[in-house]
Amino acid sequence: MPEDTPQPVVTSESVRLGVLLAAVGGFVDVYTFMTRDGVFANAQTANVVLFGIDAAGGHWRSAAGYLPPLVAFVFGVFVAESLSSPGLTRVVRRPIRAVLVIEILVLFVVGFVPESAPNAVVTVSISFVAALQVTTFRVLVDQAFSTTMTTGNLRSFSQAIYHRLSDGDTAAGLRAVNFGSVIAGFLAGAVLGAFAVRVLGVGAAWVASGMLVVALALFLFDEWRGVPRVRC
Template sequence: MSRRQGEMIREVQPAAPEPPLPTSQSVGLGVLLALVGGALDAFTFVGHGGVFANAQTGNIVLLGIAVARGQWAQALRHLPAILAFVLGVVVAETLKRPRVAAVVRWPARAALALEIVVLAAVGLMPVGTPDLVVTVVIAFVASVQVSTFRKLVDTAYNTTMTTGNLRTAIQSACTAVVDRDREAARRARQLAAVITAFLAGAFGGGLLTATGGVLGLWAVVGLLMLGLALFVYDERVAVRSSAHAGGSPHGNR
């Protein structure tokens, strides 16, 4: 066979299909987790002392102000949530370590399962549990989530706060309009969906917490269970597609 014939054969051969996007980076899961993020912040703000447990910027600022004023007891009040957030990051990163991942197999699913278990435990706490306990546990859960799920398709994003998402969405939209960049337009649409979901989660979580108390938290548990179900669904779709194509399925982590 001549070199030219070989090149012609390669040209007519169809390109190998790209592997499916991992569920942990999918828009569907990103929207679900943004709903969770908004609902958790609404739950702690409406039902537990008017605080936001998802992000620690406020706690660190208030800690610094209290120390500057010599209000040591006030300063100590902000430490537990910060330390819980740090612990959540450590746990999420540990789940990704090769030795741990070999045992856990699916670190992203394990993180969701951990969130479900911890939040269910909070939901079962007796009425009158100190707000500090609840907000510290929520801070831990939010930290696990934000440290585990950090990529939306091909873009860095955040599921427990929305400032960075809003900035990136506007930047992408500007690039799409000025440069007629289709990829930038796609990123803007995807981030807009996440931002809208965060707002919807805050609305729904706030309404449920105001009218049903802990019901707002159980709604979050339900959303996280839907997230786990999405992994299973995507995996079955991948297996069926692989069987039809005669290849091996790619696991959804």
């Protein structure tokens, strides 16, 4: 194969999967915000800030309430990294698909948790799922990105637009399209999440679970097509 021939993009780093997972990220953020008293469980920045505010005011009991999702996020990162470790890959042959299966099951169970249940039950579960996803899916074609938050993607999108306009860099233009698609996917997921919560209430989590089933199906479809895969 000639050196200048583009290498095929593996499923886990493809734009279509990135857009779908970003949609799940936007959906879940809206889900926790609307069903769990305005909590965003995907990103942990707010939890750290709110912990600091309460700690500074000496409200230690209130501050402690922000620790469970932080601990769950750290645990999720540990689980995701462990699944890809050489020792476990002998048992879990396809760690990326295993992560998707775990996410699907957790979100399916979350859909049964009533609004009367403590918020921590859901926010801890979602934080764990977010950690799995953000740790496992970190590359969009050949660029770092995130499926659970938009800030970094927006920066990369803006940089790509700048270099396309100022330098005429066609590769930067393609990166802008890729990141723009992911950002649009996140927004679309948020809109879908808002509608789903209004119709299904806490059961809207099943929609997010179903979206991840579609993501898992992409791996099976690409395998059937014979698409080369490095990470599965």
